[in-house]
Structure formats: structure tokens, C-alpha cells
Amino acid sequence: MTNDTDRKRDVATAFGDAADGYRDGAVLKEGADLERLVDWCSDATRALDVATGGGHVAGSLAETDVSRVVAADLSPAMVRTATDVYDGLEGVVVDAERLPFASDRFDAVTCRFAAHHFPDPAAFLAEVERVLAPGGVLALEDLCVPADPELAAYVNRLERLRDPGHVETYSRDRWRGWLAETGLTVDAVHETSRRLEVDAWLDRMDVPTDRRREIRTVLSDAPAALEDAFAFRFESADRERLASYRTGVVLFRASA
Template structure:
């Protein structure tokens, strides 16, 4: 594992409890949708499980064996403590499993932290058996390059472990390139409370002020797309685009 990945794992390990308690990660119909896509599986893997919420939801729909993996040992420990799943400390881009070991793989709100997303996608295809399903979700970038640049700049300032958000078209291309046929795409927006969003990653006062300045000075098309809400000069909330993608291994 690279030094960059170790730093990211340590960052999330330190925040394991706050991520477990986070309503953004703990609640939501999106988690249920991913679990439902996996319900016919006999052995499922949840990559970058975080607090284990998606792994737990997959177990709850009756999948008999669920493995929760994450690069942060503290996250894995939380998942195993809270849900009836097994845990493995693992790099999402080098999964320590044999070929075709799972008939479902999930990954929820994590891939924007992966330095090499194509490697992650290739690993998913490798560990999935033929006809196995990938239940994937992440925040996504708009297809418009200027809006994508604005959003990624905001995310990197708020969280140094953020690598990049990609548009749905890019994820579709990566999946198809490794033999994962896209069956369904659901898009939505996740409304985030600004204060909770910055507190979760311990943003400094100076960076919080800079984030608010960027939001205040956002071009009109960004303000509309991200549904910015203000109270005077203070940001109350904004909406992040996200996508749920179901793909099946040919």
C-alpha cells in the first residue's frame, strides 16, 4: 500500500465512529437499493465498507455470507462489531481474494477516494463470478467540465483524501471495458448540511471560510445545479449529484 493510501486509511480510521454515526452514511433509501440488487447472492463483498452500513444492509436482505473490506482497520472493526458480517482489511485496488469468489460486490460513496479507479474496477470484475452483480454508488461530477472542476475543487479543500469525482459516462465506460454490462443507472442529489459536512472531516476555520466564499461566488449554473442555500453569508446546505449503477459480469 502506498504512503498516500496509508495516510487516507489513517484519516478514516480516526473518524470511524463519526462515520458510523453519520446520517448520510447510516440512513437512506440508496443503501436499501444497493442491498436489494445483491439479495440473490450467496457470497457478497462490500468494498470500502466504512462503518459497515451497506454490508449490514446486504446481510439484512438474507445474503448468507457478507464480507466487509476497508483499508482502515478501525472501519472493519466497526462493521464487524455492529453487523453480522466478516471483515478483511484490504486495498480496494488490490483485493486479497481469488478470482470469481463472489456473486455480488457493492461499493457505496467511496470511490472518489481511490487513486486508481480503473484498477478498482478491474479488481471487481476479477473477483466477481460470471453473471455476478456490482451494486455501485458514488457522488458524481457533472458532465460539464467547468462544473466538475468547481465541485472537485470544493471537495478537495474540504477533504484532502478526496481524489476526484467522475461523470456517469466515465464510470459506464470503465465498467464496460472490463466486461461489466451496465443494467441500470439511477441519479439523484444528496442534500448535505454544510456544518455537519465540514465538521465530519475537521475542516479548519480558514478553510471553512474559503469554502463559503467559493459557494457565495459560484457561477449561476453551479448555484442552481448544487441547490445552494444561504442564511446571509453563511452556507446552510448544498446538493451533491450522485449515481447508483448496477452492472453484471458477462
């Protein structure tokens, strides 16, 4: 418990320091995936956005007909950022695995690009199931690793080098298993990918110079299977410096 508590404290601090980057990053504040999550919640009147980050999902929900939107995050700085940028949001500092809300409180819960920071994803999903009213919707999006365990381990190694608060990125099937265990019914699954510019990806977490060099070394030594799966693009023909790559993404719509 102490290790998880310390990890969560470190995550809150790190993302508080990176709040501006997450607010302004185009890769997070727009896209067809964001539109899909919001569309999945189109019938909601009371929505909770867990790990709201820059508030992009919560703000988009508030711009639709959702009358009450709670932007929740472990980082007070992220909550302040979300509520400052987007009108009509209620901001709450919360632990995603211990939601401070009554049962059956919301008819939609969203979570986008955050669950890889949760020490116990199953506990998070159990809390989502508890706070969702019968028939309510979970719209979940996160990074997704290949099914091959060696490639998955390589991806997670890179993510932890970049972001010490990263716990683990999971496969689509791992998420399916957890959702089934909580009793949430998967209504739709959408798999996609997004191209990440390596420098911008590193800048968003303000990665120090020595760590950047280590990450670049790991990327240059990546196995051919990972290079193919993630569609590496290099800055020049000598292939010495990686410019961008595509990372897997999965979206789930599940109902209570």
C-alpha cells in the same frame, strides 16, 4: 506508485480518525439509495462490500438472506467499527485496487460513496470483475459531477479542500466508459441527489477552522451555474452563509 501508496496511507489514517462520524451520520446509514443497492444484491449468497466505511451496506446485506458478507476497508479502524456495530460480518483490511481474494469468489460486490478516493478506478473495477463469479452483480454508488468540466473542477476543488484524501468525483459517462472497458455489463443506472448540510458535511471529517473559512469563501464565490445545479440554500436573505446544497449521486448495477 509511491505517491499512490502515500495517498492511500493518508486516507486510511484520516478515515480511521473519522470512523465515529461515518458510523453515526444519518446521511450514510439510511436512505432509498442504500435500499436500492441492497435490493440489487438480493439474490447473493457471498457478498463483498469494498470501502465499507461505517459498515452500513455490509450490515444491511447481512440482515437479508446473504449468508456471507465481507466488510473490507483500507482503514483498520473502519473495519473494526463495521464488525463491532453489525453482527455476522467478516472484516478484512484491503486495498480496493488489489483485492486479496481468489477469482470468482463473490456473487455480489458493493461500493458506496468511496470510489472518489481511489487513485485508479479502472484498476478497482478490473479487480471487481475478477472476483465476481459469472453472473455476479456489482452495485456501485458514488458522488457524481456535472458534465460541464468547469463545474466538475469546481466541485472537486471543494471536495479536496474538505478531504485531502479525495482524488476525484467523476461524471456518469466516465463511469460508463470504465465499466464497458472492464467487460461488466451495465444493467441499470439511477441518478439522484442528496441534500448536504454544510456544517455536518464539514464536521464529518473534522475540518479545521482555517480550512472551513476557505471552503466557505469558495462556496460564496461559486458560479451561478453551480448554485443552480446544486440548489444552494442560504441561512438568511443576505445569502452570506450557505446552509445546504444538493450534490449529484449516481448508482450503477452491472453484471459479470
